[in-house]
Amino acid sequence: MPYFETAQEWLDQSNLLLQARPATTRITTRYSIKPARTRKSKTGDESATDDAAATTETKPPRGSLVIKTYDPESGVVLKYRTTKAAEVSRLFQSSLGRLGRGMAAMPEPPVEEAMPDAPPAGAAAEGASTPTGTAGQQQTGGGGKRKKKGKK
Amino acid sequence: MPSSKSHLSQTEFFDQLEKLFSHRKGSDHGAIYLTQKRLTHSEDATLPSPDEEFPDLNLSEPVPILIRASNGKSARERGDKVRISTVVKPDDLDGFYVRYADICKAGMAALKPRDRSKKKAKAKKKKAGP
Numbered sequence: 001m002p003y004f005e006t007a008q009e010w011l012d013q014s015n016l017l018l019q020a021r022p023a024t025t026r027i028t029t030r031y032s033i034k035p036a037r038t039r040k041s042k043t044g045d046e047s048a049t050d051d052a053a054a055t056t057e058t059k060p061p062r063g064s065l066v067i068k069t070y071d072p073e074s075g076v077v078l079k080y081r082t083t084k085a086a087e088v089s090r091l092f093q094s095s096l097g098r099l100g101r102g103m104a105a106m107p108e109p110p111v112e113e114a115m116p117d118a119p120p121a122g123a124a125a126e127g128a129s130t131p132t133g134t135a136g137q138q139q140t141g142g143g144g145k146r147k148k149k150g151k152k
Numbered sequence: 153m154p155s156s157k158s159h160l161s162q163t164e165f166f167d168q169l170e171k172l173f174s175h176r177k178g179s180d181h182g183a184i185y186l187t188q189k190r191l192t193h194s195e196d197a198t199l200p201s202p203d204e205e206f207p208d209l210n211l212s213e214p215v216p217i218l219i220r221a222s223n224g225k226s227a228r229e230r231g232d233k234v235r236i237s238t239v240v241k242p243d244d245l246d247g248f249y250v251r252y253a254d255i256c257k258a259g260m261a262a263l264k265p266r267d268r269s270k271k272k273a274k275a276k277k278k279k280a281g282p
Contacts, residue, residue: 023190030224032183033176033262061180063262085263092253096188100249103190103217104242 003066003079007087010080011095014069017076018102025071027099033063067091069099159218162248165238166255169221172234173259176223186256187220191239214242219252 004010018025036059065088069078082091101107160168176182192215216239225233240248 023192026187026189029186029256030183031176031186031256031260033179033181035180061262063260065260065263083264084266085257085260086266088257088260088263089253092256093249096252097245097249100188100217100240100245101242103188104214104240104245105190106214106242106245 003081007080007082007091007095010067010069010078011098013078014095014099015102017069017071017078018099021071021073022103022105024073025069025103027096028068028070029096030066030068031063032066033061035061065091067095160236160238162238162240162244162251165219165221165236166251168234168236169255170259172221172223172236173255175234176259177261183224184259185220185222185224189218191216191218216241217245219248 004013014025014027062083064081064083066079066081068080070076172184176184218237218239220235220237222235223233227233
């Protein structure tokens with residue numbers, strides 16, 4: 001099975017698979033470390049032997065992260081691979097977290113755009129804050145429509 | 153390992169997961185596998201019926217999910233095999249994933265760090281070059 005180019009593609013497809021088969025789909029993350037490939041220096045250089053030893057020591061082993069969504073019943077496999085540490089927290093927290101909610105049959109989390117407009121917990125009691133609250137809702141409605149258009 | 157058969161509590165699981173990662177840190181090879189799936193018991197799973205073709209799609213309430221972690225050792229190396237699991241209740245999901253992401257990020261030290269200095273140096277070179 002080929003790998004997806006972007007994490008977003010992987011997430012979208014995984015989400016669809018999970019919606020279709022929530023009970024059997026699993027997500028496996030493999031973090032693997034492999035020794036760095038050492039480039040063999042050409043023989044003939046007098047200092048090569050010493051340098052080679054030095055470079056192998058300085059080169060740290062390479063790690064990679066492969067994230068795989070698999071449904072054993074239909075045999076669908078969706079994969080994404082990365083070597084960047086910067087992607088880890090996003091992949092785990094938002095992607096795996098979101099898919100985890102799907103697995104648990106939890107309702108979809110609120111749209112992220114709505115978050116800054118969301119009234120604070122205590123705002124419900126205050127009458128003055130209601131106009132801003134409704135304005136925020138209208139905005140999020142617009143955001144939702146835009147998203148639907150994007151999907152086409 | 154009979155102890156690994158039962159699910160750990162969340163805090164125990166995180167402790168073990170950290171150990172699993174720290175064990176990898178020193179070595180130059182190896183892997184860690186993390187899996188998540190819906191927790192189902194085959195006994196009480198509702199079977200598809202003509203009335204309801206996909207009972208899994210219309211659950212009345214959220215179900216817990218199962219998180220597993222292992223160091224990927226085969227049965228032959230049973231002595232070294234580490235296999236842990238925990239069950240996360242629907243209400244705990246958000247908190248769990250925050251912690252989970254932190255530990256995994258800290259543990260996956262062999263991944264390429266974000267290297268801004270190199271990029272900046274390259275950009276400077278490009279600017280200075282032509």
